[in-house]
Amino acid sequence: MPQINENFLKLEKNYLFINIAKKVNAYKAAHPEADIIRMGIGDVTLPIAKCVVEAMKKGADEMGVKETFKGYEDSGAGYYFLREAVSGYYKSFGVDVPAGDIRINDGAKADCGNIVDIFGNDNTVLITDPAYPVYVDTNRMCGRNVIFADSNEKNGFAAMPDDSVNCDLIYLCSPNNPTGSAYTYDQLKEWIAYAKKNNAVIIYDSAYEAFITDENVPRSIYAVEGAKEVAIEMCSLSKTAGFTGMRCGYTVVPSELVVKASDGSEVKLADLWGRRQGSKFNGVSYPVQCAAAAVFTEEGLKQTRENIEYYKNNAKIIGETLDELGIKYTGGKNSPYIWLKCPGNMGSWEFFDLLLEKINVVGTPGAGFGKNGEGWFRLTAFGDKDRTIEAMQRLKTLKF
Structure with a gap:
């Protein structure tokens, strides 16, 4: 049995x-x-925006013509035209994220849960409470030790690190679901310093970044110095462009993000994530990726x-x-x-x-x-x- x-x-x-x-x-x-x-x-x-729908239709039409038909996407990370478009989007608000560090996904929720595959089950996971249930459930499914940082009325529902607490993985969401609070540059600097002190990795959910209006609230954690050494960022087009019924987003694993294996050797998390996705993820359809690329055009x-x-x-x-x-x-x-x-x-x-x-x-x-x-x-x-x-x-x- x-x-x-x-x-x-x-x-x-x-x-x-x-x-x-x-x-x-x-x-x-x-x-x-x-x-x-x-x-x-x-x-x-x-x-969905009309120009995005038209791009998806065009992509679908291309699948019906021998000269433009697309089968498997070679890299497994998403078509390069979309990864370049996402990279350009980051540049539009002053953040340098190379296309090579970007992997296309079918929405942030899936990657928020699946990213745990590249980490051992003995890790202690710190999650701000209240939290999007996926962060908690997917780690408990693996039997990990989950601890919480309190977000409450006193701190404006923006939990900050406690130096007396040790952890290996940290989940942050800003702007936050469910509380709507958003971390400032200075607050994220504290979290990055805390992650470096603990040799921890931040899993940063920025699904609602398009709603940010305050200048002191960064659209990406990579807008903060040192973040690429400790943070994985995930974003979705579900809320940015209405893709809840189409499913597309992206995850950034910087090439600078390196951890040590048990034998002391250095390992790039981007390589582990690429290997995981290559084995367990089929990718996002070509027409949907065409639609996603259209989101990042001027129109x-x-x-x-x-x-x-x-x-x-x-x-x-x-x-x-x-x-x-x-x-x-x-x-x-x-x-x-x-x-x-x-x-x-x-x-x-x-x-x-x-x-x-x-x-x-x-x-x-x-x-x-x-x-x-x-x-x-x-x-x-x-x-x-x-x-x-x-x-x-x-x-x-x-x-x-």
Whole structure:
């Protein structure tokens, strides 16, 4: 009889959003007339930019012609035209990332989970709490020791390193999901110094970098000196360009990032990641990579920025409503997420039930992101403007 990986038995029985879906579906079955506004899952709602769609169509047409047909992509890292486009995008905000350090993926979530394959299971992993569940779950699936750095109201939900704590891997997300907080240059300098002191590697999720507006908040960790020696960065086009239904992103493993093996030899993590992906990842389809490359053209950036501004305006609408109601929150400025403190000392799931049952609005209970999320709640700006306004009008009818 085969043995199972019993680390899976230690996980929460259901993924957070499955639990939410069950509650919402049960409510809809009992109240079919309810007009439910969903502000929970961070899925985009606007269509993909027209120039991006045209590029994908062209790529698909090329697959139907012998002279331009594409089979396996030789490098396994993504077509070079896309890697160069991503490198150029970094340069547009002052960061030098060579195309050779970039690998194309099918979204940041997959690589955030799969990157653990190149690290031993004896590593201690430090994750800020609250956290995107993938960081925690994928490491617990391997049986690793997971410890937490507290993000809370006191520190603006931006946990900082504690020199008395030792670790090997560090997960950071900025702008943060779920809290919407974002690390400044100076704060990231501290994390980089801490990683060097511990000989640790930072796994940096920058999926929401396109929403950054503050000049003191870097769009990439590589904007900070020394980061290439300690950090792997992952980004996704899901939120930047609406690719949640197309799946494409990129991971940067700098050639400067070197660790020591047990025999004392130096190993480039880029080589290990390339070997892992070559064995276990089929790559991203050619038409989708053509579409992704179009995102980084002048017209593509213009059109996708229009969508981002639309979502930013939704965030502003939510924030202004919370200000009017006197409800504390973080996020909404450099992030599409608004992280609010549940009124009246309510628990996260208690507030979820209240919104669902009283005003038919769905959000995400903060408790699903870790212990420091209890008593907090996430709303997303990735909705329709009119529905966002309607949801906020409904919120104003509640008495807290």
